[in-house]
Amino acid sequence: MAGAFLLAMLLAPLIxxxxxxxxxxxxxxxxxxxxxxxxxxxxxxxxxxxxAHGSHYYLEDYVVIDVTGAWVILCTSIVYLLASIxxxxxxxxxxxxxxxxxxxxxxxxxALTILVSSVMNNAGLYxxxxxxxxxxxxxxxxxxxxxxxxxxxxxxxxIISAGISLALLGTxxxxxxxxxxxxxxxxxxxxxxRQAAPKMNPALAALSYLLILVGYGTKVxxxxxxxxxxxxxxxxxxxxxxxxxxxxxxSAMLGIVRYLVIxxxxxxxxxxRVTLVAFGLISLLVGALFIVRQSGIKRLMAYSSVEHMGxxxxxxxxxxxxxxxxxxxxxxNHSLNKSVMFFGAGNAMRxxxxxxxxxxxxxxxxxxxQGALWLAGAAAITGAPPFGLFLSELVxxxxxxxxxxxxxxxxxxxxxxxxxxxxxNHFRAMYFNAGESSGSxxxxxxxxxxxxxxxxxxxxVVFGVWWPQSLWNHFMTASQVLSVVSP
Amino acid sequence: MLIAxxxxxxxxxxSLMAIVSLLLAFVMLGSRWxxxxxxxxxxxxxxxxxxxxxxxxYGGYPELYLIAVLTALFRGLLLPYLVGRIIGRLNVTREIHxxxxxxxxxxxxxxxxxxxxxxxxxxxASLGLAGTVAVLALTIMLSMKLxxxxxxxxxxxxxxxxxxxxxxxxxxxxxxxxxxxxxxxLIEIVxxxxxxxxxxxxxxxxxxxxxxxxxxSSLDLNRxxx
Numbered sequence: 043m044a045g046a047f048l049l050a051m052l053l054a055p056l057i058x059x060x061x062x063x064x065x066x067x068x069x070x071x072x073x074x075x076x077x078x079x080x081x082x083x084x085x086x087x088x089x090x091x092x093x094a095h096g097s098h099y100y101l102e103d104y105v106v107i108d109v110t111g112a113w114v115i116l117c118t119s120i121v122y123l124l125a126s127i128x129x130x131x132x133x134x135x136x137x138x139x140x141x142x143x144x145x146x147x148x149x150x151x152x153a154l155t156i157l158v159s160s161v162m163n164n165a166g167l168y169x170x171x172x173x174x175x176x177x178x179x180x181x182x183x184x185x186x187x188x189x190x191x192x193x194x195x196x197x198x199x200x201i202i203s204a205g206i207s208l209a210l211l212g213t214x215x216x217x218x219x220x221x222x223x224x225x226x227x228x229x230x231x232x233x234x235x236r237q238a239a240p241k242m243n244p245a246l247a248a249l250s251y252l253l254i255l256v257g258y259g260t261k262v263x264x265x266x267x268x269x270x271x272x273x274x275x276x277x278x279x280x281x282x283x284x285x286x287x288x289x290x291x292x293s294a295m296l297g298i299v300r301y302l303v304i305x306x307x308x309x310x311x312x313x314x315r316v317t318l319v320a321f322g323l324i325s326l327l328v329g330a331l332f333i334v335r336q337s338g339i340k341r342l343m344a345y346s347s348v349e350h351m352g353x354x355x356x357x358x359x360x361x362x363x364x365x366x367x368x369x370x371x372x373x374x375n376h377s378l379n380k381s382v383m384f385f386g387a388g389n390a391m392r393x394x395x396x397x398x399x400x401x402x403x404x405x406x407x408x409x410x411x412q413g414a415l416w417l418a419g420a421a422a423i424t425g426a427p428p429f430g431l432f433l434s435e436l437v438x439x440x441x442x443x444x445x446x447x448x449x450x451x452x453x454x455x456x457x458x459x460x461x462x463x464x465x466x467n468h469f470r471a472m473y474f475n476a477g478e479s480s481g482s483x484x485x486x487x488x489x490x491x492x493x494x495x496x497x498x499x500x501x502x503v504v505f506g507v508w509w510p511q512s513l514w515n516h517f518m519t520a521s522q523v524l525s526v527v528s529p
Numbered sequence: 530m531l532i533a534x535x536x537x538x539x540x541x542x543x544s545l546m547a548i549v550s551l552l553l554a555f556v557m558l559g560s561r562w563x564x565x566x567x568x569x570x571x572x573x574x575x576x577x578x579x580x581x582x583x584x585x586x587y588g589g590y591p592e593l594y595l596i597a598v599l600t601a602l603f604r605g606l607l608l609p610y611l612v613g614r615i616i617g618r619l620n621v622t623r624e625i626h627x628x629x630x631x632x633x634x635x636x637x638x639x640x641x642x643x644x645x646x647x648x649x650x651x652x653x654a655s656l657g658l659a660g661t662v663a664v665l666a667l668t669i670m671l672s673m674k675l676x677x678x679x680x681x682x683x684x685x686x687x688x689x690x691x692x693x694x695x696x697x698x699x700x701x702x703x704x705x706x707x708x709x710x711x712x713x714x715l716i717e718i719v720x721x722x723x724x725x726x727x728x729x730x731x732x733x734x735x736x737x738x739x740x741x742x743x744x745x746s747s748l749d750l751n752r753x754x755x
Contacts (some may be wrong), residue, residue: 069709164718170723177730184737192741193750196734203727204681210720211674214705217712222656226711237747245655249648274754332755341755 043094044107045100047085051115052157059150068142072130075146079119079126082153086112094519099163103231103296106163109520113370114160114296117377121288122153124381126493128388129281131490135392136186136279145185145279152178152285156293165213165230167324168297169206172261175290176202182350183278183286194270196278201270205260209297212253216304219246232300243401247308255317261294264321264355265328268348272332274398275344280388283340285383287347288377295351295373299358303524318359319450325352326457334464338397339387342468343380346423349461350376350431356454357438358524364441366425366524367517368434375430375505379423385495386416389487390472399468405475409486413473415495420469422502424462430505539587540662543707546580547662547669551642554676554696558638559631563616566692567609570699574604577703584710592714593706603721604699611728612691615735619745621686621734626748629683641675642668666707673700685747687738691731698724710755 062071091097093112094182099105129149133142135409155178159171176199184195217230223238239247260267275283298318305314329349336342348370391414394402404414420458422429435458531683535543551571557566578601587592616622629637656704673696680693702720705712738745 164716166713167719170716170719173723173727177726180730180734184734187737189742190752192737196687196738196747196750197753199730199734200681200694203694204678204697207677207694207701208674210698211670211701211704214701214709214712217705218708221709221711226709227713228711229713230716238699243652243656246652252663272755277753335755337755403680416636 044089044098047092047163048090048098048100048105048107051082051085051089053120053153053163053295054078055084055150055154055157059147059154062143062147064151065445066143068139071143071146072133075150076126076130078150079123079153082157083119083123085106086116090116090516094516099293103229104164105161108160109516109523110299110370111160111296113516113520114292115157117292117373118153118156118160118289120374121284121377121381124378124385124498125149125281125284127497128284128381128385128494131488132280132392137485141185145182148182148185149282149285152182152282153289156289158287159293160296163233165216165232165235166371168300169210169213170200172206172209172258172294172297173203175293176206176261179286179290182282182322183274185279185282186277188277191277194273198270201267202261205267206257208253208260209257210302212250212257215246215250215253216301219243219250219308229275232304235304236307239304240309242308244309244311247305248310248313251301251305251308251310251314252317255298255314255321256470258294258297259321260300262291262298262355263325263348263351263477265325265348265352268325268328271348272341272344272485275347275384275398276338276340280340280384280391283343283388284381284384287343287380291347291351291486292354292373292377295354295358295460297525298355302358315359315361318355319447322352322355322359323450323453325349325355326454326461330457330460330464333461336466336468337399339390339399339402340384340397342399342465343383343387346383346461347376347380349457350380350423353435353454356450357434357441360438360441360445360447360450361521361525362441362445363518363521364437364444366521367514368437368441370517370520371437371505371509372431372434372512374433375502378505379419379429379431382415382419382495382498382502383423384413385491385498386419388490390416392487393485399472402472403475404473407476412487412492412495415492415499417469417473418499419495420466421500422499422506424465425458426462428503428506430502433506433509535587535662539583541663542583542587543580544665546576546583547665547703547707550576550580550699551669551672554673554700554710555635555638557692557696558676558680559635561627561631563622563686563688565625565676566689567612568690570612570695571609572701573696574608575601577699577706578605580703581706584706590710593710595714596706596717599611599721600702603725604702607725608695608728611651611725611732612688612695613663615691615732616688618736619688619739621688621745624684624686624689626685626746627683628685634679634683637679639677641679642672645669645671645675662707666704670700670704670708673697673703676700687735687745687747689730690747691728694727695724
């Protein structure tokens with residue numbers, strides 16, 4: 043049963059991408075992509091439910107649906123659906139109708155590569171899938187063909203390729219670690235590595251893990267390897283920014299989490315967790331510094347992604363039932379929330395024809411509904427109650443106290459407060475400063491651009507006040523799978 | 530485990546080839562002409578292909594012959610051809626503004642090798658493999674990594690950066706042949722194809738850089754900051 047869902051989920055974007063390339067009509071392409079995203083979303087839900095009852099393996103163990111991977115798939119499918127709805131309205135504003143088929147072909151392909159990376163059961167194939175996500179999304183980042191977009195695309199592909207070549211080195215060294223236990227030739231599945239881990243050489247395993255952490259950490263956008271992220275997020279079209287932030291970063295985080303379990307089992311001591319926690323804190327620090335003094339609206343959102351990836355890294359790094367539950371919940375909430383933020387930023391950029399915060403003013407008076415949604419999203423992303431991120435951050439803080447990471451918790455709280463003030467200060471300026479010119483220049487955007495903001499914000503409020511028991515059970519299963527197996 | 534019981538001749542051949550490819554990486558680091566980079570890279574790929582074949586012969590891994598042929602074809606012929614075409618399309622034949630003189634980069638590279646040696650020596654000792662070809666392979670793997678990053682950092686022609694990335698990959702591939710010759714064939718072949726796609730993507734992007742930015746030097750990519 044799960045196999046049929048999985049097949050449908052992967053075939054839908056594949057067919058959509060191929061059909062877009064054949065038909066080359068902008069209206070048909072956007073419909074195809076939307077249908078594909080709906081299929082992905084509808085199949086991702088039962089897959090997530092089924093995954094909690096145990097992993098499913100396909101194609102001679104090359105493909106796996108496990109509880110953590112399925113969760114990343116669910117987050118990806120949500121962002122894909124929201125971004126597909128949004129892009130119908132947004133991409134029409136760009137006036138690039140004759141190239142639009144290529145945008146949607148790449149968009150479906152991008153979603154496909156992210157989904158594929160989440161179900162790969164082989165460490166080598168996972169690396170290749172992550173590499174493919176980069177190659178496809180580079181052309182989406184540079185889609186607008188302005189000098190800035192091409193610059194962002196170039197930096198993106200160079201920095202990511204260099205970064206994940208470190209992850210490839212780490213993968214090869216992990217294979218070497220395993221070959222002392224499992225013999226010279228074996229299938230490098232996550233389970234095989236994990237079973238071999240207790241007998242691995244700790245020094246070599248630690249070296250491999252650190253290479254992996256820095257390598258995939260580049261892709262996750264952990265500071266100080268985050269330098270591609272603000273450029274790529276700010277220069278790509280808004281729906282792609284949402285996909286990069288809400289879907290792509292999670293799929294790379296999945297790799298770090300999978301290796302973290304192996305490193306734990308390999309008796310590397312606290313090293314693996316402490317380094318991940320440290321990277322999380324540095325990301326929060328860098329995020330805080332750049333959020334306070336930011337002038338570009340989408341760069342502001344991008345640094346907020348660095349910050350939230352830091353929070354998720356803290357959650358997984360601290361570990362334990364609460365840490366894992368908080369991190370997974372944060373993933374979902376961040377995916378929903380960052381979609382709202384990028385959609386709102388895209389709308390504001392189009393309405394005011396500027397990327398600068400200082401040129402956006404009087405949002406409140408001009409766009410009451412859309413402005414209210416965006417402002418609510420801004421309150422949510424800084425971790426204010428009653429939204430989902432407040433709950434998930436609270437759970438991670440609690441996990442930190444329980445597992446003896448008090449220092450990390452205090453640092454995290456201080457940085458979150460700085461970010462809260464800095465972030466909302468920009469919104470105060472955009473909402474309550476009356477502009478010098480009269481509002482003739484501000485253009486409204488279509489309903490396609492506002493509807494997905496509703497669709498994302500309503501569940502975010504619901505998740506903030508009500509944490510469903512079924513989700514909690516799912517997280518507990520995940521944390522059991524991800525916890526240390528004592529050798 | 531292949532490296533634990535290797536006859537001295539095989540061990541010396543592996544070491545020789547590994548050291549030759551490290552030297553070729555230094556050739557790339559010390560030159561400022563883009564064509565030289567390309568020839569050094571192609572030569573390095575051929576050495577690695579020969580190494581694959583040698584490991585296959587002495588270690589009894591017949592599938593490595595296939596890898597050797599594919600490496601020679603892809604890394605030794607096709608990639609240099611593709612990169613050469615990109616060079617042909619540009620008006621740039623050498624690095625113009627060096628951040629670091631080639632001589633200084635050579636010294637920096639040498640320090641990188643020393644660092645790599647210290648790390649691998651420790652790892653080798655803890656594995657009980659001190660003094661074997663494994664330590665050398667690990668050293669060269671890590672030092673080609675560092676040299677590749679050095680090239681990425683101190684060179685700013687788009688072409689040098691592409692070749693810097695390819696050196697990173699070559700280093701991993703070389704080390705993998707000696708350390709884990711039994712790595713599944715599927716993975717190695719997919720990585721080879723992947724590299725081809727990467728270079729094709731770079732080719733397209735370089736064309737965009739020329740058309741929309743008007744320069745292929747990363748010094749001119751300074752619009753996005755903060």
